[in-house]
Amino acid sequence: MAQTSVPMPVVKTPSNLKNWFGVTPFFLFAILFLALPSVYLVRGSFLNQEGQFTLQNYIDLFSTPAIVNAYKLSIQISAVTAIGGGIFGFLLAYAITVGGLPRSLRSALITFSGVASNFAGVPLAFAFIATLGRRGFLTLLLKDQFNIDLYRAGFDLYSFAGLSAIYMFFQFPLMVLIMVPALDGLKREWREAAENLGATYLQYWTRIALPVLLPSILGAMILLFGNAFGAYATAYALTGGRLPIVTIQIGAQIRGDVLHNPGLGYAMAMGMVIIMAISLAGYSWLQKVSERWLR
Amino acid sequence: MNNVSLDSNVAQEQIEQPKKRWSLVRIGARFWSWLWFILGAIYFLVPLYATLRHSLRMERDVIGFKAYQRAFEDPSFWETFLLSNMLAVATIIASIILIVPTAYWIRLRLPEARRITEFITLMPFVIPAIILVFGLIRIYSAPIGIPFTGIDLLQPLTTTKLGTYALITAGYMVLAMPYMYRSVDTGMRTVDIRTLTEAAQSLGASWFTIITKVILPNIRSALLSGALLTFAIVVGEVTLASFLGVNAFGPYLFLIGQHKAYEPAALSFVTFLLTWVAMGLIQLFTGGQGQAAGAH
Numbered sequence: 297m298a299q300t301s302v303p304m305p306v307v308k309t310p311s312n313l314k315n316w317f318g319v320t321p322f323f324l325f326a327i328l329f330l331a332l333p334s335v336y337l338v339r340g341s342f343l344n345q346e347g348q349f350t351l352q353n354y355i356d357l358f359s360t361p362a363i364v365n366a367y368k369l370s371i372q373i374s375a376v377t378a379i380g381g382g383i384f385g386f387l388l389a390y391a392i393t394v395g396g397l398p399r400s401l402r403s404a405l406i407t408f409s410g411v412a413s414n415f416a417g418v419p420l421a422f423a424f425i426a427t428l429g430r431r432g433f434l435t436l437l438l439k440d441q442f443n444i445d446l447y448r449a450g451f452d453l454y455s456f457a458g459l460s461a462i463y464m465f466f467q468f469p470l471m472v473l474i475m476v477p478a479l480d481g482l483k484r485e486w487r488e489a490a491e492n493l494g495a496t497y498l499q500y501w502t503r504i505a506l507p508v509l510l511p512s513i514l515g516a517m518i519l520l521f522g523n524a525f526g527a528y529a530t531a532y533a534l535t536g537g538r539l540p541i542v543t544i545q546i547g548a549q550i551r552g553d554v555l556h557n558p559g560l561g562y563a564m565a566m567g568m569v570i571i572m573a574i575s576l577a578g579y580s581w582l583q584k585v586s587e588r589w590l591r
Numbered sequence: 592m593n594n595v596s597l598d599s600n601v602a603q604e605q606i607e608q609p610k611k612r613w614s615l616v617r618i619g620a621r622f623w624s625w626l627w628f629i630l631g632a633i634y635f636l637v638p639l640y641a642t643l644r645h646s647l648r649m650e651r652d653v654i655g656f657k658a659y660q661r662a663f664e665d666p667s668f669w670e671t672f673l674l675s676n677m678l679a680v681a682t683i684i685a686s687i688i689l690i691v692p693t694a695y696w697i698r699l700r701l702p703e704a705r706r707i708t709e710f711i712t713l714m715p716f717v718i719p720a721i722i723l724v725f726g727l728i729r730i731y732s733a734p735i736g737i738p739f740t741g742i743d744l745l746q747p748l749t750t751t752k753l754g755t756y757a758l759i760t761a762g763y764m765v766l767a768m769p770y771m772y773r774s775v776d777t778g779m780r781t782v783d784i785r786t787l788t789e790a791a792q793s794l795g796a797s798w799f800t801i802i803t804k805v806i807l808p809n810i811r812s813a814l815l816s817g818a819l820l821t822f823a824i825v826v827g828e829v830t831l832a833s834f835l836g837v838n839a840f841g842p843y844l845f846l847i848g849q850h851k852a853y854e855p856a857a858l859s860f861v862t863f864l865l866t867w868v869a870m871g872l873i874q875l876f877t878g879g880q881g882q883a884a885g886a887h
Contacts, residue, residue, distance in 0.1 A: 318696035319704055325689055326711045329761045333726020334718060340729070387627040395624030396617065403874070405628070408635055410870040411863070414823045418844045419859035423638040426645040426856050433641035465638065468631070497617070526719030529829040533845055543721045550725050550834055565722050572717045 334569070340562035353563035360555075363545065363564055370525055370542040371571075373456060377463040378520035384464075385471020385520075386513060392472075393479040406476065409469035416466050417529035424462045424534070428453045454535050462534065463524050470523060471516055478512040478586065508589045515582030522575040525568070542568055639863060646856035658853035659861075667843060668858070675832075675840035678756070679825040682763040683818045686771045689764065691814075694775045695806055698784055712772040715765050720830040723762060728834060731758050755835055762831045767821040774820070778813025779806075812876045819869040827862055 344350040357363055392402040427434050430447060438444040452458055482505055490500040528543035537544050542564070548554045549561035649657040662668055697704050715723070731748040748754035784806060791801045807814070829841035844862075848855040 315696070315700045316704070319693050319701060319708070322689055322693040322708070323711075325761075325764070326714075329727070329765050330711065330714055330718070330723075333723060333730050336730050337722070337726050384627075384631070387623075388631045391624035391627040391631075395627075396621040397624050397628060401628060405631070407870060407874050410873065411867045412635060414820075414870065415863055415866050417827055417829050418841055418848065419827060419862040422844075422848055422855050422859040423642040423863070427638040427641035433644055434637060465634065468634070497620075522716065526721070528719070528721045529841070533829070533848065536849075543719065546721050546725060547834075550721075550728065565725055568722060569718060572719065576713065576717050 337562045337565050337569075340559055341566045343559055345557065345559065350559070353557070353559040356557070356560050357563050357567060360560070362540070363555075363560075366540050366542045366545045367567065369456070369540065373460055373463065373541065374521045374524035377460050377467045377524045378517045380460070381464050381467025381520055382471050382513065382517040385468035385516075386475050388468065389472045389475035389479055393476055394482065405472065409472040412469040413466045413473060416527070418533040420462060420465060421530050421533035424453060424458075424465070428458065428461065454538065456539070459531055459534065459539060459541075462530060463527065467520050467524060470520060474516040474519065475509075475512065478509055478516075481589075482508065509586075511582040511586035515579045515586065518575050518579045518582070522572050522579075525575070526572060639860070642856050642860050642863070646853060646860055649853040658857040662847075662854040662857045662861075665847075665854075671838050671840045671843035674838060675826045675828075678760060678763065678837075678839065679822045681756075681760045682767060682825050683821050685760060686764050686767055686817075686821065687775075687814060690768070690771050690775050691807065691810075692802055694772065694779055695784060695802060698776075698779055699788060708772075712769050715769055720762075720766060720828075723765060724831045724834045727758060727762055727831075749835065755837060759831055759835050759837050759839075762835075763821075763825050763828065766828075766831075767817075767824055770820045770824075771817040774813045774817030775810060778810030782809045784809075815876050816873040819873050823866050823869045826865065 341353050342349055342351070344352060388405065391397055392405050424432075426432055428446070428451075429435065430453075432453075435446050438446060453461075486504055486508075487500060490504055495503070526543065528547060531539055531541055531544055532547065535544075537548060545554075546561070546565055546568070549564065553561065555561050555564075646658045647654045647656065649655070649661070693708065697708055718726075728749065731754075732750075734745065734747055746754070748758045787805050787809065788801055791805050796805070827841050827844070828839065829845060831837075832839040833842045833845070844855060844858055847858075
């Protein structure tokens, strides 16, 4: 998702209906395993218990406190880790591209980012229990060596703060992977021109580099938001369903109809899809804007 | 930059000064860069160190590999791990069979299908795993028939083991699709498939021969990076596996995490090493920026 697609050299070929047969297996697959399940959920979200058309499910979505709170919590966690991970990831990407760090650190960090952004779910939750759990390594270290008791200070791994700390582990590496190519796209000529025209380093960053990078930064943060919003396994492995984010609620609805209304469950799933779709649309729009300057 | 003037002699002196300041600021920037880098390294390494440390302390007052030994002794570990690997291989092979000819055909003959195909391959970002499995369960736990006729073509997939494996493989293909398609498409961009195809055709090769003997070998590094990424996604995957009731490695790890203390840490560390191997190989084969996927 980090790369941009370069338009291929379009060669005019006389294409007729026959050529479409070549791609039928792919479209058939997409219909069976992507479109059909989605359509089923959309349809279900507009049906009441008796199977008649209704908008009630969507009205209930906004009037059921448990669901509204789940969305709120999910959006908060996703926004906090997208902004936090986005800023920290950007600073790291800055450090290894234009920050003047040795070349070897750059490739080490990029490989590590690839690993960390893929290292998620159950093992990640366990790693953080061993680190920041009640008897975790860091918890005990801070307590014994520095006399800081995290848990007495109100921290809890099985809470908003804890889950955010864990999500950060895959959020900022993803930001690094997206921002490194963008920062590489900053042209040396722009910096030299600014320098020769007497701009200060700060002016160069605030008036040239950041405005050019801003669409990429915002786009990447939106991607991070979606990345956290759709996450299920990490939260489930950590809390076993005690932290009621949207994905956990949907999981409970799949296991057994906890809302006592299948239609409401489908509407809840659709709400998620809509938020993800808006994020992706925002991302691809910003991606286009950023391509104006960066390649 | 409205305060800049170039047309006077004074300007020359003014320019000298900021230049000096820039080099000073750059030294400052390097300091901050090191700081960010060290903070990032700490965030990466401390959880891994804590996991490793925990996994080595199963026996009181002894540092040893007892937890690893116990974890590997459990036959369920091997069963689930083997199953996950087989599902990963099945997903990779089926994805290649589905995506390579499609991407090839679109580049060669059907550029107008490009937009819609790219749109479809992005859909898994809009439909998270939990929603996908929701829909898949509702559709495929009922008999599959021709709409409006009442004729059943297929028994519900979720009632048989083989059917469930087929369904979860399809689900994993969907999750891996954005990465696989992108890898393959990028691979094809770098080779001139049109010329290769014409050359092969003029030598009398069939479509099957062209794809298996000409196109596939030419995009092997792209295929490999797509395959390794798919592997990294599938082997530890939990969401689809647990809802479809497949005894894969992810649900197993979750289960032993509920009532064991040291073995889960050991297996988590092993999973981390596996992910590292996969990503390291991708880096090695593509020399590229690295990629991110993941079922969080």
